[in-house]
Structure formats: structure tokens, C-alpha cells
Amino acid sequence: MYRFLLTPRWWGINVFVLLAIPFCVFMGSWQLSRFEDRIQDHRTASEQAAAAKTAAARPLAGLLPVDKRTSGRQATATGRYDSGRQLLVPDRELDGRRGFYVLTMLRTDGGRALPVVRGWLPGTAGAAKVPAPPTGEVTVTGALQASESPGSNGVSAAGGLPAGQTGAISSAALVNLVPYDVYDAWITLTKADGGMKAVPATAAQGTGLDLKAFQNLGYTGEWFVFAGFVVFMWFRLLRREAEFARDAELGIVPPETDANGESEARVEAEAEAKS
Numbered sequence: 001m002y003r004f005l006l007t008p009r010w011w012g013i014n015v016f017v018l019l020a021i022p023f024c025v026f027m028g029s030w031q032l033s034r035f036e037d038r039i040q041d042h043r044t045a046s047e048q049a050a051a052a053k054t055a056a057a058r059p060l061a062g063l064l065p066v067d068k069r070t071s072g073r074q075a076t077a078t079g080r081y082d083s084g085r086q087l088l089v090p091d092r093e094l095d096g097r098r099g100f101y102v103l104t105m106l107r108t109d110g111g112r113a114l115p116v117v118r119g120w121l122p123g124t125a126g127a128a129k130v131p132a133p134p135t136g137e138v139t140v141t142g143a144l145q146a147s148e149s150p151g152s153n154g155v156s157a158a159g160g161l162p163a164g165q166t167g168a169i170s171s172a173a174l175v176n177l178v179p180y181d182v183y184d185a186w187i188t189l190t191k192a193d194g195g196m197k198a199v200p201a202t203a204a205q206g207t208g209l210d211l212k213a214f215q216n217l218g219y220t221g222e223w224f225v226f227a228g229f230v231v232f233m234w235f236r237l238l239r240r241e242a243e244f245a246r247d248a249e250l251g252i253v254p255p256e257t258d259a260n261g262e263s264e265a266r267v268e269a270e271a272e273a274k275s
Contacts (some may be wrong), residue, residue, distance in 0.1 A: 004241050013237065020230045028223030031216045036241025038213040041068065057141045060114065066146040066185045072201045075144040075187055079108040081133035085178050089117075090125040094197060100125035101199060103169060103186075104133045105178055106140060113178060115169055115186035116140055119196025125165055130164045141199030142187035147171050234242075 004010055045068065057074035064070075082105045089101035099122040105113040121129055147170035166173050173182040192198040 004245060010241075011271075013234070017230055017234045021227050024223045024227035025029065026229065028227070031220040031223060035213055035216040035220065040044045042213075044068075045072075058073070060108075060183075060185075060187075062146070062184070063144050064185060066144055070144060071146055073144050074141060074190070076139060076141050077106060077108055077114050077116075077187070078137065078139045079106040079114065080137055081135070082107055082113065082178075083133050085113075086127075086130065086164075087174075087177065088125040088127065088130070089167070089169060090161065090165055091167075092120065094199065097122050099123055101169075102130050102194075102196060104130070105174075105182070106138075112181040112183055114183045114258070115203075116142065117169070117186065117188040117199050119189065119192030119194065120199050121196055127164060131196065140187065140189060142189040145169075145186050145188060145201060147184055159269065164271065184217050244273060248251070 005014070055074060057076045060075045063073055063075050085105040087103040087105075089103055092099060092101050099120050101120055102118045104116050104118055106116045107113050118133065123129070138203060143186040148168040149170065161167055169186050171182045175181045188199040188201055190198060
């Protein structure tokens with residue numbers, strides 16, 4: 001009954017099944033490992049954020065470049081605020097309210113400028129509301145952050161902002177707004193000045209349980225479902241072929257039809273009648 005398994009057609013089916021099942025299991029396991037990695041990154045980022053609040057601040061130079069390990073760490077920098085290069089970052093929420101960040105460039109001894117978020121103010125971005133930065137040489141302390149990219153962490157991708165505003169805090173955006181080099185990093189002050197509200201640090205990109213993490217989990221389920229579907233279809237085809245072979249041995253196979261849809265029995269009957 002199962003001699004059909006030795007036909008070329010079934011050799012092809014069997015080879016496909018033997019390759020498809022391990023492939024689906026491998027891909028499902030890989031997607032699951034990606035999800036577990038994202039969970040671990042999220043846990044590590046949370047632990048680092050908690051430790052950064054109590055850890056002693058370190059000089060900025062020792063924490064660059066910003067990565068998952070240094071993001072959120074307390075950093076210190078010394079320089080002078082460029083009061084003429086104060087920028088507003090609109091459409092930023094804090095405690096459920098819409099407002100804007102006040103971003104001021106800190107000119108350091110190295111010749112470059114460090115973007116410093118001095119605080120947050122509610123309402124529509126307007127220069128008249130912004131307190132002037134401290135004068136003279138200052139030492140600032142705040143959480144180190146990586147350059148933002150549009151569409152991440154609530155950063156607006158909208159362009160065409162008025163003069164004196166920027167949508168993202170990044171060296172790529174700021175280099176076109178200031179006449180000097182800018183660090184590929186920024187800090188948010190631990191204690192805001194001028195009566196503003198301090199902006200909390202955010203976790204590094206790719207360390208949260210975001211949509212991509214749950215997509216990995218969804219893909220895991222899909223690949224294992226595909227593996228089960230391959231097995232199910234193989235057994236379904238096997239059962240149908242075995243039933244057909246058994247019916248053929250018992251002589252109860254339905255008569256096959258020709259291209260015109262007429263049964264062989266009818267064609268033979270008509271041929272006999274004509275003769």
C-alpha cells in the first residue's frame with residue numbers, strides 16, 4: 001500500500017519536509033532568542049538607570065562615545081554657555097503635559113560644544129518664556145544621552161520649524177545651526193535652572209520592550225506554526241494517497257474522466273454502440 005513512497009514525486013515531497021521542518025524550528029528558535037535578548041537589554045538598561053541615579057558623576061570625556069553601557073550615566077562638563085545659541089525643542093511631553101525643552105550650547109575648553117537640556121517648560125515653544133542661562137564658567141552635571149533620531153523616543157519627524165527651534169537633539173541636526181563642532185551626545189541637567197523642570201533621562205534605543213520586541217515573539221509563534229503545518233500537510237497527503245491505493249486494490253476507484261469531462265465507461269459504451 002505504501003509503495004508510492006518510493007516514487008520520484010514522493011521523494012521530492014519527503015526531502016522538502018525533511019528540510020522545511022528543521023528550517024522552521026531554527027528560525028523560530030532564533031526569533032525567540034532575539035526576544036530574550038531584548039528582555040535582557042531592557043533589564044540591564046533598567047538596572048543601569050537605577051544605578052546611575054546614585055553613582056558619582058564622571059567627566060564627559062571618559063564616557064564617550066555614548067553606548068548602551070554609558071547612556072544615562074551622570075556626566076560633568078565645564079565651559080561657558082553660549083546665550084546667543086539657545087534653541088527650543090518643541091512638542092515634548094513631561095508628566096502628561098505638552099511643552100518644550102530648553103537647549104543651550106556649552107562651549108568647552110576643547111573647542112567643541114555640548115548640547116545641554118537645561119529644563120522643560122509647558123505650553124508652546126516661545127523664546128520670551130525662556131530664562132537666560134548662567135553667565136561665566138560653569139560646571140554642569142546631568143545624565144548623558146545619545147543623539148536622537150526622528151521617530152524615536154517621541155522625537156517628531158516634522159520639519160520646517162521656525163528659526164531657533166530643532167526637532168531632534170543630535171549632532172547631525174545641530175551642526176547646521178551652530179558655527180562650531182558639536183559633541184555626538186547631550187546631557188539633561190539633574191537639577192534644572194531658572195525655575196524650569198528637569199527632564200528625566202531616557203533609556204538607550206533598542207533596550208526597551210517596544211513593538212519590535214513583540215514582533216520577534218510573534219514571528220517565533222509563526223515559524224513553529226509553519227513547522228506544524230508542514231507535518232500536518234504531509235500526513236494529510238500520505239493518508240489520501242494510502243486511501244487511494246487501497247481503493248485501487250479493492251477495485252472501487254472512481255472512473256477517471258477525460259479532458260471533456262466524460263467518464264471512460266461512457267466513452268467505451270458509446271464506442272460499442274457505434275460498432
